[in-house]
Amino acid sequence: MEALPSMIELRLRLTVRFRAERWVAQPLGSPTYVGTTQAGLHQAVSSWRRLHAAREALRASSSFGPASAEEHQSWLNLRNTFLDVEAEAGMSRELRDQRLAQAEQAHAAQRRKVAERWNRQQMAREDDLEVGRRGAMSPLPCASRARRLLSELAVAEKGLSESAAKRASAGRKVNHTGKQSSSESSAARKPKQRRTASL
Numbered sequence: 001m002e003a004l005p006s007m008i009e010l011r012l013r014l015t016v017r018f019r020a021e022r023w024v025a026q027p028l029g030s031p032t033y034v035g036t037t038q039a040g041l042h043q044a045v046s047s048w049r050r051l052h053a054a055r056e057a058l059r060a061s062s063s064f065g066p067a068s069a070e071e072h073q074s075w076l077n078l079r080n081t082f083l084d085v086e087a088e089a090g091m092s093r094e095l096r097d098q099r100l101a102q103a104e105q106a107h108a109a110q111r112r113k114v115a116e117r118w119n120r121q122q123m124a125r126e127d128d129l130e131v132g133r134r135g136a137m138s139p140l141p142c143a144s145r146a147r148r149l150l151s152e153l154a155v156a157e158k159g160l161s162e163s164a165a166k167r168a169s170a171g172r173k174v175n176h177t178g179k180q181s182s183s184e185s186s187a188a189r190k191p192k193q194r195r196t197a198s199l
Contacts (some may be wrong), residue, residue: 012036014044018055022111023075025101028082031089047085054078064123066115092160101194 012035019027030047034040057073067075079100087093 009026015041016044016048016051018051020055020058020078022071022114023079023107024100025107025110026103027098030082030085031091033089043089050081051078051085061191065118067111101175 014033014035016030017027020028030051033044033047037046054074058071058078061068061071061074063071083093083096083100085158086096
């Protein structure tokens with residue numbers, strides 16, 4: 001059976017990489033550790049644990065909107081942890097700090113765009129809610145219904161008045177016709193009485 005190659009033969013190299021999209025565009029990576037030695041493995045595992053914990057804290061404080069004070073503090077903690085890891089590997093902390101600051105500055109415009117877009121969306125949402133509240137509280141629908149009811153009542157009252165006037169007019173005509181008929185009957189009866197008297 002063929003023996004498996006050892007880590008020395010594989011020349012194992014380890015590095016820890018992670019992303020912080022809001023703060024820098026490109027992924028960040030730790031120094032490369034030699035995985036063929038106990039010291040190299042220990043450094044790689046220690047760096048991974050520290051960076052992973054700081055990265056998870058940043059993830060937990062992140063949101064879709066602009067960065068909060070808590071998220072900004074989480075990023076500073078991750079940033080300092082990353083610089084510590086690099087300095088422990090023999091890199092210049094000052095130089096790496098400058099390069100990381102340049103990367104942050106280059107990504108600042110994108111952060112502003114995200115914040116502005118979020119603010120516009122929030123303002124539009126608040127405007128919609130305000131319009132909805134005003135519509136629910138507005139007296140205009142009640143006033144409109146009241147005006148409509150008053151108009152309907154006025155039309156109905158006018159109709160009743162016209163009907164009453166028509167009935168009154170019809171009554172006067174009937175009375176006038178009745179009086180005329182009574183007079184004609186009296187006039188018709190009188191000649192008959194005169195004729196009877198002449199006989």
